[in-house]
Amino acid sequence: MRNGENHGWNVYEGFAEFSDRYRRKGEKYIPPVLSYRRRDGVSVTAGYVYRGKRNSSYYGAFIFADFESKRIWAMTQKDRKLVKVRQIGSCPEKPCSFGIDNNGELLVIGYEGTIYRLVLDDSVFE
Secondary structure, three states: OHHHOOOOOOEEEOOEEEEOOOOOOOOOOOOOOOOOOHHHOOOEEEEEEOOOOOOOOOOOOEEEEEOOOOEEEEEEEEOOEEEEEEEEEEOOOOEEEEEEOOOOOEEEEEOOOOEEEOOOOOOOOO
8 A cells, every 4th residue: 555545445366455556546445255375276267156946055155166276166155254165076177257057057167168067966065
């Protein structure tokens, strides 16, 4: 921050303040709920809050991936505090995006162009 001022406008990389270069006046930047170590991955591919089957233990969990490690994660938070995070799978290709089908089920788009359906039926998010 310039001159030691803290206006709550920080841009973050993980929990660390990254730069004030891209700050926009009047906007407040909120720190993340989760950051993970390089050994777990290096590039988050954001996903969706799962809203498929209402009786699924994943319902309401945020599903995301890491591009480099190909790991797929689920997390929950309450009041901007991390409650739970678990690796729930991995993608055969580097995941570069997510999608949702007509039933609210998640699709993972691989870097090579393959679209994968994320099947959660036989697992429990504990």
